[in-house]
Amino acid sequence: MKNKVLTALSLVFCTTLLFSCGGASENTASTDEVSTETPSTETPSSSSLKINEIVASAVDGGADWIELYALADIPDLSIYSIVDDNAEHVAQTLPAISLNTGQFIVIQAIDEEDTPPSDAYYVTFKLGSDDAVTLYENAVQIDQLDWQDGDAQQGYSFGLYLDGTGTARTMLPTPGAANTQLSDEVLVTDTITNNDAELRINEIVAKASDDGYDWIELYAAGDNAVFLGDYLVSDEDGELFALPDITLAAGTFYRVYATTDEVENLATVGFKLGSSDQVSLFLAEDLIDQLSWKNGEALIGYSYGRYPDGSDALATLIPSPAMANSLATHGPLVINELVASHVAEGNDWFELYNNSVNPILLSDYQIIDSSNDIEPVTLPEIILAAGAFVVIYAVDEDPGSYYVPFKLGKDDELSLIKNGETVDYIDWQASDVSAGYSYGLTTDGGWAKNTLEPSLGSSNVLPSVYNKAVVESIYFTIDNTEWQDLLDNAIDEEYHPTSVTYKGITLDSVAIRTKGNSSLSAVARSTSERYSFNIDVNEYVSGQKLLGMKKFVLNNMYNDPSYMREYIAYELLEEMGVATPEHAYVNVYVNDELKGLYLLVEFVNEEFIAKHFSNTQGDLYKPDGTGSDLQWISDDFSRYSGVELKTNEDSSDNGAFINFVSAMEFGDALSVIDQDSVLRYMAVSVALSNLDSYHGSLAHNYYIYEQDGVFSMLPWDLNESFGSFSMGCNRADIRELYIDEPTDGALADKPLIAKVFADSDNLNTYHAYLNQLIDGPLTSTNFAARIAEIDKLIGEHVANDPTAFYSYSQYQQNQHSTVSRFYGLTSFMSYRVANMNQQLSGEIASSGNGNGFCRN
Known part of the structure; x- marks a missing residue:
């Protein structure tokens, strides 16, 4: 007879030891040391214990686990040990308990830093998507379960069918119970969302106000009719249910009820919707669409779904079954603000x-x-x-x-x-x-x-995280050994644990690493320790934020004697209506030692997207390398190795990006480009002769963000604006950069610009934006006043900067005249504005022969 999982037992790891944390009892595990001898790889012909099942990607943030199965009575499990395929890990001994024939034992697989479970056995290694678990008896290998990517996806296990003897396969998880072969109704599905899905999950109600059933609304979002009978749906538990055999006309809606009740005359699927849940839509084994929500987003009286219909943008809605979705007002009574740490x-x-x-x-x-x-x-x-x-x-x-x-x-x-x-x-x-x-x-x-900011009894106020009125200080406290390792191995860009204190808040478990490309290499080759840094606030504590920031950047002013190039460039972009990272000057301290004046810059991530776009569900990319020029290569995204997806990593098939570059090469380019974002961005970048960007030789230092297949351009890393970057450019004076052909290399090789500029209306709008800059913030009076204002803010801090790349006198000089190869800011701007005016008026050429400014 097969017994249930031994859930009452408790397994805790201490150094290389598994034992019970529950005190002495019949469930107490062994406290024997793990053998240090090298395990043998010789596998005996038979053994009493088998690796029966694993879960390598648990749902709901649960732990991975390993299930073992006894083929015979085992008086003492501590003669066995297990390990994954990481060569640095040591086999960990099983508890000193007995296991009868047909019994299971389930062992959680957690990180060594995780809080140990008090009611479950565990080992201190996690399971990967492509991994193996090996079982040893007295240091001799007796069993191994090996799986590859796709075998043990989230919601599924991998193991033996039948228990202890069968062939390894993908299954539904059955911890501590007999393994079950997947039924015909349950498919092993991939995790790829189809960007061009013609059927979408449009709206859900998880708590009907009339005590009725939960429901799911489907929408035929494409140009063709859709046969629902080809599709399956599931909730977060993963069991799949077929949709009715009906045809849904393009642009129409269909509601199916989510209930386990037997209901006549209503289309139903056999699950209910939770206050926090997920609905997935499949076409055969392909995950077509997915809609998930959290507590508070789909409360009673509300629905949750796509606005507008069929788009990627999600919102809390007024329930509107089989009708166009409508945004909901929060309330009438809402929990508006709270203080829990007075x-x-x-x-x-x-x-x-x-x-x-x-x-x-x-x-x-x-x-x-x-x-x-x-x-x-x-x-x-x-x-x-x-x-x-x-x-x-x-x-x-x-x-x-x-x-x-x-x-x-x-x-x-x-x-x-x-x-x-x-x-x-x-x-x-x-x-x-x-x-x-x-x-x-x-x-x-x-x-x-x-x-x-606390505003008891009055309107809510966001804190001034990026304070431009004063220079704040940010403090890091890090173990000296960790700090030295960070400096010694800066090129590796590996995270190290630190605490951070900013604006009166201290967080202890934060990650810091070096960042950069040529600047990182240059500092590493020098005697300086003035690196730029990436700070990840939730690397070690999931969901942790510092004043709303999950990540932020500290830039070191490399190649900028003025300390102002990136700051001013971001200011101009912001003033021109471009979605721009927030930024402010800060003094950086490490272990109470001043490391210099840095620029604090907001990270471009989900939080940034939520601030600037109503549709927060799109794909965000950071191009840098192969494919970053956005030229068509193929429909295989892996060929664009320099284009990194930063959001939706687990759900996107990158189809929107492939459609984007394909349309620019073969189709209607303007239909996939947020043209105004490109025009505004380019107006500032061109006005500042910023070739360390998309239109330069490296085609990097920018992001693109997709909303329902349309891509916007976002700025990043502007420290070499004002003509500081001229790598590969053969022209003598970058201040004369063509406004209509502002590329290093052929204009056609930068299709995002070429396609937008090819439209005459767009080019006229772009010229108007250039004139807006020329007649506004870039006039000599306004620009000089901006320089003076920033100098008043940071001058004394520059003078006290112990790690500065340039002297204080060079800082002062570079505000107006050249230092080394770096143009003075006001002199650069005066020359550049005069040159742009001549190009705009037709006095001098605004473009060349198509080969780009640097090659003409």
Whole structure:
């Protein structure tokens, strides 16, 4: 008889040892040392223990695991040890317990840094998508289970069918129970989203306000009718259900109900939708579309889905089955702001906001945090006027004001309840609610959330993370050995653990590494230690943020005696309406030692996209290398090895990018380009003779972001603007860069520019943007005033910079005249503006023979 998984047993790893953390009992594992002798690779003909099943990509953030199966009674498992295929890992001994014939034991596979589970056995190595687990008996290899990419995808396991003896195959996970062959109704599917899907999951309701069934709306988004019977759907659990045998006309909707009930006269699939869940759509084994949502996005009375219909952009909606989707207003009563880490040990509080035009009786509502030991608390019997705020303290004792008898945790949640249903919800992590800050809606009554400046009882205020009025200081505390290793191996660009303190917030588990291309190599070859840095705030703590930042950059002013080139370039781009990273000057300290004046720059990632685009679901790319010129190579994305996908890495098939470069080569290029973003970007880049960009020889230092197949251009890394970069350019004076053929190399070889500039209306708009710059921020008076203002801000900090690449006198000189090969800023701009005016008026040529400025 097969027993259930030994879930009561506990396995903990100490050095190279597996043992129980539950005290002495029949479940206590062995405390014998792991043998240090080299295991033999000789495999006996038979053994009593087999590697039966593994999960290498658990759902919901769960742990990987390994299941072992006993073919015979085993008095003491500690004669066995296991290890993955990482050569640096040591085989880890199994617990000193017995296992009877037909019994299973399940062992979690976690990182050594992870918190050990208190109720499960574990080993300190994780399982990869292409990996192997080897089992040893008295240091002799007796079994191995080896799998490759695709064998053990998320939601599936890999192991033996039948238990202990069969052939290894992909299965549904059955930890501690008999392995099950996949049924005909369950397919092993890939994780590729089809960019050109004609059928989309358009809208879901996970909690109907009329106590009806959950539902899923499908939309025929293409130009053709779609036969639904060819498709399958699943929720997060992964079991697949067929759709009805009907044909859906192009541009129309179809609703299917999600319920496990037997229902007549309604199309149904056999699962319900959770408050946090995912629906996937398959065509045979191909994942066609996917829609996921989190707590608070699909509450009762709301739906969640695509806006506009069939697009990638997602939002909370007004339920509209079989009709066009409509955006929903948050409310009427919302949890607007909260403080869970008050300074000076003050009281926690939360703020409610009436986001409607009618008064609200608060006592109709209840509220509760994540506590399980208290009931929801009814709010005070007061009337909250439209557009008004009320503050409720969360304390143990009556503070003499409105309050609830519970405190807010550092990792917690609040649920607002009416008539037994959650009508609003907010959750947070410790880094969201650092002392001195609040957390809540970025705009009163909106949907987006962030860390805030406390504004008790008044409109919410975002913190000034990138403060341009003063030079802030940022502090890193790092182990001296780690810091020295970072410096000694700077070229490796590997992360090292550090703590960071900024604007009164300290986070202990943060990652720092060097960054750069030629600048990194140049500093590494020199005696300087003034590297640029990437800071990853959530590398070690998932979801951790510093004032809303998951990542940020510290740039070292390489090749810029003025300290102003990148700062001014970003300012001009921002003023021209380009989605631009925020930026500010900071003094950087490492272990209380000043390392210099740096430029703090916002990272271009999901948080950046959410600030600038209503559609946050698109593909973000950072091109640098093969394919970064955006010329057509083939329909195989791997051939574009220098184009790196930065978002949707696990779901995108890169089809939008392939369509993009294909359309520029063979089709309607303007239909896949956000032309205005290119024109605005190019106006600034060309005005600053910035060839260290897409239109230069390296075709790098930019991002492209896709929204429903249309790509926008985003700026990055502008320290060599103002004519500082001329690698490979044969022309004597880069200040005379052609405005209409501003490329190093043939204009046609930079199709993103060539296709946009080929349209006469676009070229006229581009010229208008150049004139806007020339007549505005680049006039001699305005530009000189900007230089003086920045100098007033940073001058004393430059003078005190202990690692500066240039002297303070060179800093002052370069504001106006040349230092080394670097043009003075005001003299450069005066010359460049005069030259552009001549090109715009036709006095001198604005383009050449098509070979680009540097080759004409």
